[in-house]
Amino acid sequence: MAKVSRGRKVDTWKTKKWYKILAPPQFDYKPVGETIASDPSLVIGRTIETTLGDIDGDMSKQHIKLKFKVIDVAGENANTEFIGHDMTRDYIRSLIRRRTSKVDVNVLVSTKDGRVLRVKASAFTIKRANTSQIKAIRKIMEDIILKRSKELTFDDFIYEILSGKLSSLLYREAKVVYPLRRVEVRRTEIKSVKVEA
Structure with missing residues (x-):
């Protein structure tokens, strides 16, 4: 063979x-x-x-x-x-306390130069907030994230997120509704290069 x-x-x-x-x-x-x-x-x-x-x-x-x-x-x-x-799970977990509230925001935005991304942020209150306060905090955060994304190019928007500037802005505006301990823009996901007309 x-x-x-x-x-x-x-x-x-x-x-x-x-x-x-x-x-x-x-x-x-x-x-x-x-x-x-x-x-x-x-x-x-x-x-x-x-x-x-x-x-x-x-x-x-x-x-x-x-x-x-x-x-x-x-x-x-x-x-x-x-x-x-x-952000790592351990870090986010370290921000959560008993008898407090965590306010989550999930927004799809487009930047000044047409990049589309999903932005997820969380606010951590000092004490437990009621439903209307949570809704008000969420609305403020969503409005600011949408506004800043439209005003900035993709690179500048990402810089503002990673440098902590956007988190600081969210904290300053939302703490008027209810005392906050911290705000973090915890996740971004790029969806597409440009917005469809």
Whole structure:
């Protein structure tokens, strides 16, 4: 019986190449990781998660997780775009106290330059708020988030979120209704590049 020649086995690892993943321009192209692939086209679309603390060296921001997606490859560098952020569950859990209220907001917004994203924020009260107070706080937060998104470009809006400026604005305006301990914009999800007419 004849044997089928399988030929020489190729070590697939030898055909693969390492690519350095870079953060987007608004994060100064900082290296955020590496990935390996046999072809540059296979790198496009991959996602990576890091923390704001790792990018800017401020360890007090380790609870803020950033998500990037590779959009193109230039030589050994894989360039990315920002696709959202999140806060760790442990951090959010640490803000919740007994006999207090947590007011959640979930808003779909579009920025001045047409980027669409979902923004989720939470306000934490000092004591338990009643239903009408919770509704009033939620309305104020929704209105401010919608207004600021329309006034700012995508990059500026994301900067305002990650720097804590938007959270501070929400806190100042909403605490008039009922005393608040903290407000956090805890999550963003990029939905599309531009708004359909």
